[in-house]
Amino acid sequence: MSTILLRHMAKHQHGTIATVNVAGELGRRIREMGLIPGTEITICGRAPLNDPIALRLQDSTITLRNNEADHILVQVEP
């Protein structure tokens, strides 16, 4: 197990969110979408210009920008 930034995850890679370290509006928007520690995610892909990222949670698909993904650490299989 190792932890990497969400930004650096590859397409189709699975992982479990380890920390979300940001307060304020962005933090809240991330959390209210269900992106909290313990959530399992899979990267669906990226937009044509590599940004934003689309990720799959159990029941929904969420998109966020690379610089927003930088606040999220994910635990992945090496």
Added chain:
Amino acid sequence: MQLKMALAGNPNAGKTTLFNQLTGARQHVGNYPGITVDHKEGRLSHGGETIIVTDLPGTYSMTAYSAEELVARDYLVNNRPQVVINIVDASNLERNLYLTCQLLELGVPLVVALNMVDVAESRGIEINSAALSRHLQVPVIPIVARSGLGTKALLDAAVAVASENRPWTPLSISYGDDLDAALAEMLAIIDEQRFLTDTYPPRYTAIKYLESDQQLVERGEKTDAEAARRLQQLVDKSTDHTRRTLDVYPEAIIADQRYGYIKSLLRQGVISRKYDADRLYTSDRIDKVLTNRLVGPLIMLAILFALYQFTFSWSEVPVSWLENGFSWLGDKVKEILPDGILRSLVISGVIDGVGGVLGFVPLIMFMFFGIAVLEDSGYLARVAFMMDRVFRIFGLHGSSVMPFIVSGGIAGGCAVPGVMATRTLRSPKERMATLLTVPFMNCGAKLPVLALLIGAFFSEDRAQYMFFFTMLAWLVAMLAAKLLRSTVLRGAPTPFVMELPPYRLPTVRGLLIHTWERTYQYIKKAGTVILGISILLWAMMTFPHLPDAEQAEFAAKRQAILAEAGTDIVALLEGQGDDLPVEAAAVKERLAAIENDQAEAALRHSLAGTIGTAMEPVSRLAGFDWRTDIALLGGFAAKEVIVSTLGTAYSIGEVDVEESQSLSERLKADDNWNRVVAVAAMIFIMFYSPCFVTLVCIAKEASWKWAAFSMGFNTVFAFVLAVAVYQLGTFFNLG
């Protein structure tokens, strides 16, 4: 008895669908998060009770950052509805219950409507609503808002809860030892000072303080500064503590605990899944192709192009019907009314002006129908996703895409619904930048002018030029947005964190509501503003009349021609036979030429002519003569009147928007016009002041100050561009 019922829930959970289903109303539904932005009221009766239903904007949680979220929360605490129906998307239960949890913490009398059970079922998700109800201790009713299934049971439950009339009973969730301790201390202060207790339950206030809810904190400061200061101290202390020991903010702990509460509840036999979590739903499979990095953008272009084709080719027939209808009407009026002021008013003022606009209704309708399909199917959210990176370069947001397309980004739209569509943008700065630049798009009203001028001067490559001007509109709008965002609207970008809704088959009802709603705004404009403006312009172009002496001069010239021709030919002309001999036809033409001269002289003498002539020295810089000035002045009111005004100003009598053939020939032959002037004119028309209705709309959505800014800024900007084009083009002798 009358009771108040509010519909609350996540964006895109189906609140408006349920609202329409319950009340028979026709509110805008779309498969795009954030469609409803203000609360809407409707009424219904159920079992002898009159129920006032309020549709609230969707929110993911109860902390208010944006205007819509404030609307939802303020409504609940200020209006205190007897019952709140929380619409929950069964196919995405966990995330949806996050809001439910906060509604329970607020303590409102709640009924949970478990919506979209059809979708959940198709995904192999089964929800035991009785178990969920037991755990949440509120009624949970499964429904399908689209079909109306379960709505009767829902209303029964809602009326039952409302008639209990019990006081608000807030749920209290444990937030872990550290925060619970802090909450207890804060509660002591709140209870002692009765701090905001007339609006919020004490524990709720304390939690919102820990979550640093700005709006509530500000309100607290105003109400009781001393208590607020003491609360803030406690918040700072516990923030400090959690930051040091756990390296997290209290708000993160609160969110975690809420989700923990939901998860443990769902685990107790509430939800069961037939398929494993990695299973791809149909939506994901579609997305594999439609948002693919390589083919995605190509498909997007193809779809937009198909929409363009669909709009223009399919609407051709109904547009021509309408046009024929209006010209038939004009002919009828000509028969009935005697020659004179009244006839001229009805034909040139009313029928030409309003008919020119209404003639375009089918085109606008087809365009909006196409956009509705894109929006309701969920594709527009993907476009926002794919375009966000590009839009961000210019200081906009992926969600700006919809307003731009509605305003005419694909050519043919209307800035009025476009400006309104900017409401889906959450950040005020990005929203303002979008709102001020969407009028640059080529809306349905500018198209006829562009078509006329391109047809007259660049008939060889019509399609290419049309495409070029569409692209130019985008380029200029983007650059203008960038300019605004780096000067008057400077500020950081807002988060893009957004949900991609699953693809859904649009409902016919939804599409029709959607198309009609936007088309209606366009029609309303024709019936009100444009009617008034056409009459005003007609009056300005008719009065004051030529002095009698000059009129007599023209009459004398006509007499001279007739006298010269002899009685035989005069008889022929009066007989109004269709095939005249050559000599008679020549005489007729000479007479027509005099008529034209007289019309031109009359126009120059009129109020509009005087203004146009006065403006000519300045407008000459961009190559526009006094007649063009009159048309452009009319365009301040509505771009639709430019073609008909040009027609009248170039004295051809009736010119209607589509059949501008003769006008285009006339322009081609006129000394004042050439290719360079045409391009300068098109550029000016594309970018100058938004039409009057759009300005009113901007004022309503932003303020009159911004509307005035938009009018002034765009006009100056467009004029500078037009002068540059004209001067350079003339210098290089491109005309």
